[in-house]
Amino acid sequence: MPAHRPALTPAVLEKGICSGDRTLLARAITMAESTKPVDQKKISSLLKRLLPRTGKSIRIGITGVPGVGKSTFIEVFGELLARQGKKIGVLTVDPTSQKTKGSILGDKTRMERLSRHPNVFIRPSPTGHALGGVTFHTREAILLCEAAGFDVILIETVGVGQSETIVRGMVDFFLLLVLAGAGDELQGIKKGIMEMADGIVVTKADGENIKAAKQAQADALQALHFQEAPASGWKPKVLTTSSTEGKGIEAVWKMIEDFEMNTKKSGYFGTNRNDQQEQWLEESVALLFNELMHHSTVLKQKTRLMKLVRKNQLLPTEAAQVLWKLVRKTAG
Amino acid sequence: MPAHRPALTPAVLEKGICSGDRTLLARAITMAESTKPVDQKKISSLLKRLLPRTGKSIRIGITGVPGVGKSTFIEVFGELLARQGKKIGVLTVDPTSQKTKGSILGDKTRMERLSRHPNVFIRPSPTGHALGGVTFHTREAILLCEAAGFDVILIETVGVGQSETIVRGMVDFFLLLVLAGAGDELQGIKKGIMEMADGIVVTKADGENIKAAKQAQADALQALHFQEAPASGWKPKVLTTSSTEGKGIEAVWKMIEDFEMNTKKSGYFGTNRNDQQEQWLEESVALLFNELMHHSTVLKQKTRLMKLVRKNQLLPTEAAQVLWKLVRKTAG
Numbered sequence: 001m002p003a004h005r006p007a008l009t010p011a012v013l014e015k016g017i018c019s020g021d022r023t024l025l026a027r028a029i030t031m032a033e034s035t036k037p038v039d040q041k042k043i044s045s046l047l048k049r050l051l052p053r054t055g056k057s058i059r060i061g062i063t064g065v066p067g068v069g070k071s072t073f074i075e076v077f078g079e080l081l082a083r084q085g086k087k088i089g090v091l092t093v094d095p096t097s098q099k100t101k102g103s104i105l106g107d108k109t110r111m112e113r114l115s116r117h118p119n120v121f122i123r124p125s126p127t128g129h130a131l132g133g134v135t136f137h138t139r140e141a142i143l144l145c146e147a148a149g150f151d152v153i154l155i156e157t158v159g160v161g162q163s164e165t166i167v168r169g170m171v172d173f174f175l176l177l178v179l180a181g182a183g184d185e186l187q188g189i190k191k192g193i194m195e196m197a198d199g200i201v202v203t204k205a206d207g208e209n210i211k212a213a214k215q216a217q218a219d220a221l222q223a224l225h226f227q228e229a230p231a232s233g234w235k236p237k238v239l240t241t242s243s244t245e246g247k248g249i250e251a252v253w254k255m256i257e258d259f260e261m262n263t264k265k266s267g268y269f270g271t272n273r274n275d276q277q278e279q280w281l282e283e284s285v286a287l288l289f290n291e292l293m294h295h296s297t298v299l300k301q302k303t304r305l306m307k308l309v310r311k312n313q314l315l316p317t318e319a320a321q322v323l324w325k326l327v328r329k330t331a332g
Numbered sequence: 333m334p335a336h337r338p339a340l341t342p343a344v345l346e347k348g349i350c351s352g353d354r355t356l357l358a359r360a361i362t363m364a365e366s367t368k369p370v371d372q373k374k375i376s377s378l379l380k381r382l383l384p385r386t387g388k389s390i391r392i393g394i395t396g397v398p399g400v401g402k403s404t405f406i407e408v409f410g411e412l413l414a415r416q417g418k419k420i421g422v423l424t425v426d427p428t429s430q431k432t433k434g435s436i437l438g439d440k441t442r443m444e445r446l447s448r449h450p451n452v453f454i455r456p457s458p459t460g461h462a463l464g465g466v467t468f469h470t471r472e473a474i475l476l477c478e479a480a481g482f483d484v485i486l487i488e489t490v491g492v493g494q495s496e497t498i499v500r501g502m503v504d505f506f507l508l509l510v511l512a513g514a515g516d517e518l519q520g521i522k523k524g525i526m527e528m529a530d531g532i533v534v535t536k537a538d539g540e541n542i543k544a545a546k547q548a549q550a551d552a553l554q555a556l557h558f559q560e561a562p563a564s565g566w567k568p569k570v571l572t573t574s575s576t577e578g579k580g581i582e583a584v585w586k587m588i589e590d591f592e593m594n595t596k597k598s599g600y601f602g603t604n605r606n607d608q609q610e611q612w613l614e615e616s617v618a619l620l621f622n623e624l625m626h627h628s629t630v631l632k633q634k635t636r637l638m639k640l641v642r643k644n645q646l647l648p649t650e651a652a653q654v655l656w657k658l659v660r661k662t663a664g
Contacts, residue, residue, distance in 0.1 A: 051646075277642065281649075288653070306610055312386060313383065314383075316610075317612070319613050319616075320613050321620070324621070327617070
């Protein structure tokens with residue numbers, strides 16, 4: 001690192017982020033993803049300073065099976081919003097960074113055109129987390145982007161494991177992209193994902209695929225018909241788009257704007273955010289509990305207790321009482 | 333309660349259970365299901381006394397969709413084992429107890445014939461838990477039945493929510509009953525359940541249904557072919573049965589005996605039990621943690637902290653640190 005570069009203190013990062021410095025924003029997000037205690041302390045301090053500037057965006061989660069056209073959609077969608085003068089942060093999965101590990105000679109970066117727009121900031125998931133697209137610190141990244149003044153934050157996930165549920169818990173609007181296929185029209189929808197969506201978009205509604213896309217739209221509408229009315233009071237819509245032809249993209253944004261207006265009017269928008277904050281608090285406490293459960297003192301005692309349990313000399317429930325007492329006494 | 337009845341102390345219960353008193357066994361299981369601290373203390377004391385007598389049965393979990401014929405199967409299966417002189421405990425779901433709440437004028441009790449056999453003890457799930465068929469205290473019930481000298485414990489579940497995963501975590505052998513249906517032969521199998529099974533039984537392989545049953549057997553075998561080899565080193569089998577004609581029932585028991593022999597020889601049987609004990613320990617610690625998270629002192633503080641969080645004056649992660657400190661100080 002060149003000698004004249006200032007140390008990355010919370011004050012320096014705060015100044016940079018608030019003045020639109022994308023490099024410092026990226027550095028802050030990297031720091032938030034770091035597991036080093038010194039970085040975690042800095043981020044905590046930085047976020048405390050930035051808190052009053054956060055919360056002022058609309059947070060949109062985007063999911064769908066590989067091949068549905070997520071990055072293509074995000075490109076045209078992002079460009080539409082950027083043209084309207086909006087500032088957009090995109091927290092995305094970048095599988096190429098996994099494959100080539102950042103090699104200059106590797107595959108073209110996804111969303112290359114979008115990334116060149118001055119109103120757009122794209123952040124690929126760090127290698128090692130690319131599969132899920134979300135990290136333990138996506139929430140912190142969202143706050144940092146909001147402090148930097150972004151109006152719209154897009155969080156992309158590939159739907160591995162619990163990633164949709166995780167993203168759902170940190171966004172205002174959850175968008176599901178689906179593909180019309182041969183035969184079973186609604187392809188690859190994991191159980192429970194449709195019930196999470198505030199909007200469904202059938203992609204690639206162009207050329208010979210238009211008929212299948214319209215069928216998929218009808219199927220999705222019917223499936224939604226049988227679902228419970230969501231807590232939001234918002235009736236999820238099903239739209240079709242063609243990213244290549246640029247069709248249907250504005251309708252998606254209009255849907256999200258309507259959602260924001262409706263749910264802010266009803267109060268659900270704010271209630272949902274509060275619930276998500278509380279969820280974050282509970283998850284953080286659970287994380288602290290888990291850390292202590294893996295503290296060496298606790299693990300040693302657990303091993304000792306399990307020896308007795310295996311010999312039928314101690315009930316697991318009794319062993320748990322002993323272990324829990326120890327966990328509480330152990331300094332975190 | 334008549335005046336001459338002795339108080340149900342751990343000593344009285346121990347004596348009764350060890351001498352084959354079914355009434356006292358049932359009372360002990362009821363006590364284990366009670367949430368009252370005084371009952372929990374008694375059960376803890378009782379189980380400590382009985383521990384050396386536990387573990388000596390084979391624990392079999394049985395699941396399958398409603399209508400697959402679980403109770404009919406358990407009846408003929410249980411009768412086969414009882415005729416062989418084995419003592420059997422059946423922890424089962426009894427939906428009639430839900431509907432009629434124990435009314436004498438209600439539906440006939442399931443497994444009525446089996447329940448009359450002296451070698452058989454049937455315990456329906458308490459009302460309020462009938463849907464899942466497992467309670468927080470099924471493990472304790474298993475230990476009590478083993479202390480009472482049962483050779484085989486059958487734990488039935490209807491497959492609601494996480495009940496299969498829960499039962500899988502407390503049994504040696506997990507048996508999945510499936511139904512041959514029209515068209516899609518393997519009906520109603522929840523994702524992930526087949527991977528849990530040590531054996532699959534296609535029921536109702538009689539009359540006009542024989543062909544469909546054989547097809548379902550073939551389909552199940554093929555599905556298993558593509559699954560990862562289980563950790564047990566045991567290759568799951570697929571059998572067909574007809575409970576009404578009494579066919580294939582002995583083969584099911586032979587399969588389970590083979591499983592027991594193989595896995596005891598390889599050491600997996602014991603390792604699995606140890607893992608389950610450890611799982612029970614970890615779940616119990618998590619329960620204690622959860623209890624404290626719902627302690628009034630902690631909840632009050634959480635409410636105070638959430639007020640600040642909602643006003644963007646406190647990060648949820650910071651609030652978590654404060655709350656966790658309090659949890660550890662709060663006497664459980």
